[in-house]
Amino acid sequence: MEWKIHRFIIIILLLSIIPPSLASLSDNANGGTLFFSCVSDDECLLTPVATGEETITGSVQANPVSTETVALEFDMFPEQTELALLPDILDELVIDLRVQGDVFGIYRPEMDVRVIIGSSVTNLESDAATTPGTNSEPYRWTDEPLNLDQGRLLWPGDAVRIRVTFTLDRPSTWEFHLREASYIELDIAWSDNIAAKDVDEPTSALQPKPTNFDEVHRGALVDIEDDCWSFNIQEHEILRILIQWEDVPLELQQSNGVHRLRTSNGLQVATPEVVTKSEDDLVLTTYRWRALDSGDYIFCLKGQTDRYQPYVWSGLYAVESSGPTDASEFNGKVVYEANYFDFSTGVESELEQHSGFILLPSIIALIFFSMDFRRKSTSNMTRFGAFLPICFVLLMSGVVSPLWAMADEVQGDEEWTFDQLLEERVQQLWDVSSPATPQATMIEHVGATWGIRDGEQLRLWLEIDEAYERQDGKWQLIVSDFDEIRLDRLIFNQIYEAREGTTVDGLDEHIVQFSILATRALLLDLMMLEALLVVDEEPTSSVHHIDTMMVDTSSYGSFNSPTWATRPVDIEDSKWKRLQSSIYPDRITVSLCDCALDLLDLQVAYSSQFNENDSPEFEGLRQANGIIPYSAIAAITCMLLGAVIIQRETRRRNAAKKLAESFVGKASIWTSFFTV
Numbered sequence: 001m002e003w004k005i006h007r008f009i010i011i012i013l014l015l016s017i018i019p020p021s022l023a024s025l026s027d028n029a030n031g032g033t034l035f036f037s038c039v040s041d042d043e044c045l046l047t048p049v050a051t052g053e054e055t056i057t058g059s060v061q062a063n064p065v066s067t068e069t070v071a072l073e074f075d076m077f078p079e080q081t082e083l084a085l086l087p088d089i090l091d092e093l094v095i096d097l098r099v100q101g102d103v104f105g106i107y108r109p110e111m112d113v114r115v116i117i118g119s120s121v122t123n124l125e126s127d128a129a130t131t132p133g134t135n136s137e138p139y140r141w142t143d144e145p146l147n148l149d150q151g152r153l154l155w156p157g158d159a160v161r162i163r164v165t166f167t168l169d170r171p172s173t174w175e176f177h178l179r180e181a182s183y184i185e186l187d188i189a190w191s192d193n194i195a196a197k198d199v200d201e202p203t204s205a206l207q208p209k210p211t212n213f214d215e216v217h218r219g220a221l222v223d224i225e226d227d228c229w230s231f232n233i234q235e236h237e238i239l240r241i242l243i244q245w246e247d248v249p250l251e252l253q254q255s256n257g258v259h260r261l262r263t264s265n266g267l268q269v270a271t272p273e274v275v276t277k278s279e280d281d282l283v284l285t286t287y288r289w290r291a292l293d294s295g296d297y298i299f300c301l302k303g304q305t306d307r308y309q310p311y312v313w314s315g316l317y318a319v320e321s322s323g324p325t326d327a328s329e330f331n332g333k334v335v336y337e338a339n340y341f342d343f344s345t346g347v348e349s350e351l352e353q354h355s356g357f358i359l360l361p362s363i364i365a366l367i368f369f370s371m372d373f374r375r376k377s378t379s380n381m382t383r384f385g386a387f388l389p390i391c392f393v394l395l396m397s398g399v400v401s402p403l404w405a406m407a408d409e410v411q412g413d414e415e416w417t418f419d420q421l422l423e424e425r426v427q428q429l430w431d432v433s434s435p436a437t438p439q440a441t442m443i444e445h446v447g448a449t450w451g452i453r454d455g456e457q458l459r460l461w462l463e464i465d466e467a468y469e470r471q472d473g474k475w476q477l478i479v480s481d482f483d484e485i486r487l488d489r490l491i492f493n494q495i496y497e498a499r500e501g502t503t504v505d506g507l508d509e510h511i512v513q514f515s516i517l518a519t520r521a522l523l524l525d526l527m528m529l530e531a532l533l534v535v536d537e538e539p540t541s542s543v544h545h546i547d548t549m550m551v552d553t554s555s556y557g558s559f560n561s562p563t564w565a566t567r568p569v570d571i572e573d574s575k576w577k578r579l580q581s582s583i584y585p586d587r588i589t590v591s592l593c594d595c596a597l598d599l600l601d602l603q604v605a606y607s608s609q610f611n612e613n614d615s616p617e618f619e620g621l622r623q624a625n626g627i628i629p630y631s632a633i634a635a636i637t638c639m640l641l642g643a644v645i646i647q648r649e650t651r652r653r654n655a656a657k658k659l660a661e662s663f664v665g666k667a668s669i670w671t672s673f674f675t676v
Contacts, residue, residue: 024076024079024080024081024156025076025080025082025154025160025188026188026191027189027190027191030048031188031191032186033048033184033186034047034076034183034184035051035178035182036095036176036181036182036183037179038052038053038178039052039053040053040056041056041057041058044074044075046161046162046184047077050179051179054178055175055176055177055178056176057173057174057175058070058173058174059172060172062170063170063171064170068167069165070165070167070168070174071165073162073163074161074164076159076160079157081156082194083191083193083194083252085152085154085188085191085249086117086120086154087186087189088146088152089143089144089146090115090141090144090145090184091142091186091187092141092142093142093144093184093185094140094182095111095140095182096176097111097136097139097166097174097176098174098175099166099174099175100173101172102171103171106136107128108126108129108136108139109166109167110127110167111125111126111139112164113126113163114162114163114165116161117160118151118154118155118158118160119153119158120147120151120152120154122144122146123147126139138177138181149440151251151439151440152251152439152443153249153251153439164176190248190559192308192310197219197220197246197310198219198220199218199219199220200217200227201219204228208229208300210229210230210231211231213232213234214316215314215315216312216314217229217313218310218312219310220309221254221310223304225303226301229299230264230296230298231297232295233295233296233297234317236317237291237319238290238317239288239315239316240287240288240289240315240316240317240318241261241299241313241315242284242285242286242313242314242316243284243286243301243311244282244283244284244311244313245282245284245309245310245311246310247281247282247283248309248310250446250560252308252309253283253309253513253560255302255435255509255512256276256283256285256512256513257274257508258272258274258287258508259287259300260298260299261287261298262297262298262300263298264297264298269289269297270289271594272288272594273287274593275288275592276516277589277590277592278516278520278588278589279587279589279590280587280588281558281561304435333486333489334486334487334519334600334602336482336487336523337483338479338482338483342476345469347468347469348468349466349467349468349475361639409541409543412459412545414457415545416459417462417463418462418480422522423490425450425451425521425522426490426491426518428445429446429514429521429522430498430518431445433510434510443562444565446563447563447566448550448566449550449567450528450529450550453550453566454550454551454566455550457547457548457549457550458546458548458549458568459545459546460545460546462533462543462545462546463479464478464479464480464541464544465482466478467538467539469538470534470612472612472613473536474615475535475536475537475539476533476534477534477544479529479530479533482526482530485526487518487523488600490522492598492600494518495515512592515590515600516592519590520563520588523588524563527585528564528583531579531583531615532568532615534615535621540623541625543623544621544623545621545622545623545624546620547622548568548569548618549568549569550568550569551567551568551569552565552566553567554577556580556581556584563584564576564580568620570617570620571616572616575616578614578616579615579616582609582610582614583610583614584607587603587604587605588603588604589601589602589604590602
């Protein structure tokens, strides 16, 4: 026992010299790889470097009636020191377990693995292969989804543990191969060392840190703490405080609302003009006051529970003028610019709904044909071999098919219109952008394409204005009023309605978060919808339907702005990912101004990578149609053929009548002759 203790101490000493950058799961090179290591059969760890025993072994005397379960636990050492964002999937888990039966040789028992990473608990299973063999491949799991229902964050000090359980049903000897033979790999997209960033810490809100207003201040807002500074403000025209927030995952972002500036005696100053600008993964908040009184002031950044975000802030004196943080930079409206996917050959098609113009002529023709059908025919072959099939085709193409098409153009009870889809999406984004929303719920809803989550059905009724032929021969559909979507109106109307028409004095955290999230999400949703509105053949109806189930896929964008995390089940995952990468904009800049009039601005640098070959086949999109293609042409053809047959029948009947009359006339002459 003393020897084991000494050996464990030696391993601890070896691990203590591991560089801090390798001491926990992080986004550093190989920062997501942990090796199974054991000091002894009952002292096992997950370590960032391969160390310890080559193998651990054991023997059991089990049988099918009395099985024996072996459980091994591996805890990460050293413990987690960084705040990390967990990936959606586990890249690879390899466990090299070899079991030798006393009688039948090597076999693979059933294995259960429980992967515990912070609040994430994922269960993995491998079925038994009881057939004996000469060798045993390691247990291997690749691209397995992690259970992130409780959040995707791993905080410093959180447990990282893997529990391996396998059941033996025969006398056996098992060997667990360690070092580099058994390991786990995770692709950690983001991590941060809180202690290293939290360097400019004031003591508390009651004891602010003295500083100069125009100095550069660096630090991190951790949890619900207050970071406060005291400084003297000189005489000025314009006073600005600029805060640059470092990019962090969405659920970690601190409030971008108004933080407090007060006088040294505790009086709150007037509400500033606030411009919040989100460009890619960077958020810049600018507070702007006019002609505050000179004197001593205190500025505080207020944190929120379970949030973390590094910052850099500085004060600035300016003169009265228009500048990059002034409301004059806003153009007053944000409109979605449609037709970004323009590969037109110049051939356009104006679309209308099915008018049913062929319906009345077809009914009249069928009545006329049925009347003629009741008359005696000169040829049963013509009647039943040609005329009757023509009447049937006319019925289907001229009556049933138009009625079917017009019924198919009617919006279904479970279908949304395009406007309703936008309204539902805006309402959803408002609900989940509330500070009270759980992190996992917010990420799930914001990242879902069109807000439709895994397992939910998307049923959409679309009215198509026109279509144009693309260079690849396919047709791009243009939704009615697609280029007239006022994103700013959608967002500000939602705020107004949600606040029951009350005027808001200053934009609070919920409004700021919602405005930035919604502008970005609506832009990306509209781009994705437009990219999928492609059909192989020239459309004939102005009404199209989308009916598809959405399933989970890997999200795109950055770790703090996930998007397109669900896809239509009709589209292959590889093709969906290709579309994601090709249409995602190079830059998205959203600016919100809490000015005299609340203003929103959107600037987009569209990707140049997209081409027509990136459009996947989308079977969930179909146009409203009858049951017979080109039914009007078929109906007109049937009416012409039916008229020709009736005309021929009429001629043959008249010829037969004349022939019969001539025979009757001759018979009358001979009868008169013989009578005389």
